[in-house]
Amino acid sequence: MLHRLPVSPGRIAAVLLPVLLLLALEQAVDSGAVRRALIPAPSDVWGELVYILQGGHLWAPLGKTLYLLAVAYGCASVLAIGLGLLMGRSRAVYNLFEPLVEVIRPLPKPALLPPLILFLGIGDTMKMTVVGLAVFFPVLINTVQGVRGVDPVLVETARTFGYSGGRIVSRVVLPAALPFIFTGLRIALGLGLILVVVAEMLAGTGGIGFLIVDMQRTFQVTSMYAWLVILAVLGFLLNLGFERLEARLMFWSRQSEGRA
């Protein structure tokens, strides 16, 4: 019977769909319906992928992109969580920064690339800055929200046990706000990846974003698509890894909410 199948028909269809599309594309390219110069056959892209992987050409650009992302993401997240804790705990700090944050936050961060290039040139500093800006705000907003949402009973409990100031923040507020902070970190990771690629496309000398543009400019279309596939896989893996980590660390969050 159908409902006893371990995999549902809907699931099978969902996996089959991209396979069918790839086969159709292969057919279309082979028959000449699609110009090979614009869209190469999937089998050609696969061949290029194998060449990139086997030849060890993956690591330098991937490393460059991940390095930029990691440094910017790490620094911006730490700063955002720090400021978020301050803004969430102190009315005065909140009132001081809130207007500034609300003005800069909605600005699409790629729009900052031209002025940033003006100030910082086209090196890594500029790229990290723009990625950092994209990462900073979602983490900040979620941290503030999470901190403000911490149950006052928890904080008062800690106070009656003699906790104060920094120890309340590190032992109670930060862990209690962590599910919110993680939501911000996950959104920021996606945005960070977008921004690092955009920055590399505009002003890069290495990295995956740069390669994609470079291949297009030099008519190495198959290679361009291969790098696009690599980028897609990278985004997928980063998100998957993050979700795993979040589920591992935040196991108590959904459970306790369900019972409260």
Place this chain on the structure above:
Amino acid sequence: MQDGCTLALDGVTKSFSQGRPEEMMALADISLDVAAGEFLTVVGPSGCGKSTFLQIAAGLMEATGGAVALDGRPVDGPPGGLVYLFQQYTRSLLPWRTVIRNVEFAVEGRGRASRRERREFCMEFLEMVGLADFADRYPWQLSGGMQQRVAIARALAAEPRILLLDEPFSSVDALTRMELHDMILKLWEDRRFTALLVTHDVDEAVMLSDRIAVLSSRPSRIVETIETGLPRPRDRITTPELPRFLELRHYLLESLTKPKDHAA
């Protein structure tokens, strides 16, 4: 184990939104002396400011007027030796910590030599409340009554000289409540801390206390204090059958329900 300490409230008043049109007087001139080692219960109708009263006594909230002193020293923040047991146990336990780690939360500030020592010390308290087997579970895996027992174990692990109880038995079922009453009485008799309970449950007040203070509805003042004069140890079956128990119960229920016209 140190003995319980005294708590003195002298002319304490509390207004919310002071100076604004919506100003509300919650407490009007509360004076109360809790003796060392005493079990005193404050009863009052719902919404009469019992929690406000207790939070001020604990130094968690500032009074508008008057003074609070613990062992003669003025209270201007949560003092050492005082532990507060909240009504909302699900909200006062840390969901990311296991049961034993929640109990350890009470003593982490005091620099016990090692992790293992701390754990062993705290296990004793979990044993007292009968939860040693649940040490490595998470609070949200336990029933309501068990969670409140964790909160009680944690409160006692801090070795309080005075324990403030904010309706801690009001959100569990009747049988669990009786068990928790027995437990708190036994622990109090063993350890002789001062206990200050607020509740709207008259039976609970009579069952547990040496003395009962009756709070009026807002703006609250203490209408009278009554010595229960019931023998200890209390028994969940025979104590409520004593004539004195019934007399107190009758009297308190009457005086708590009477001034309703004035409250509206």
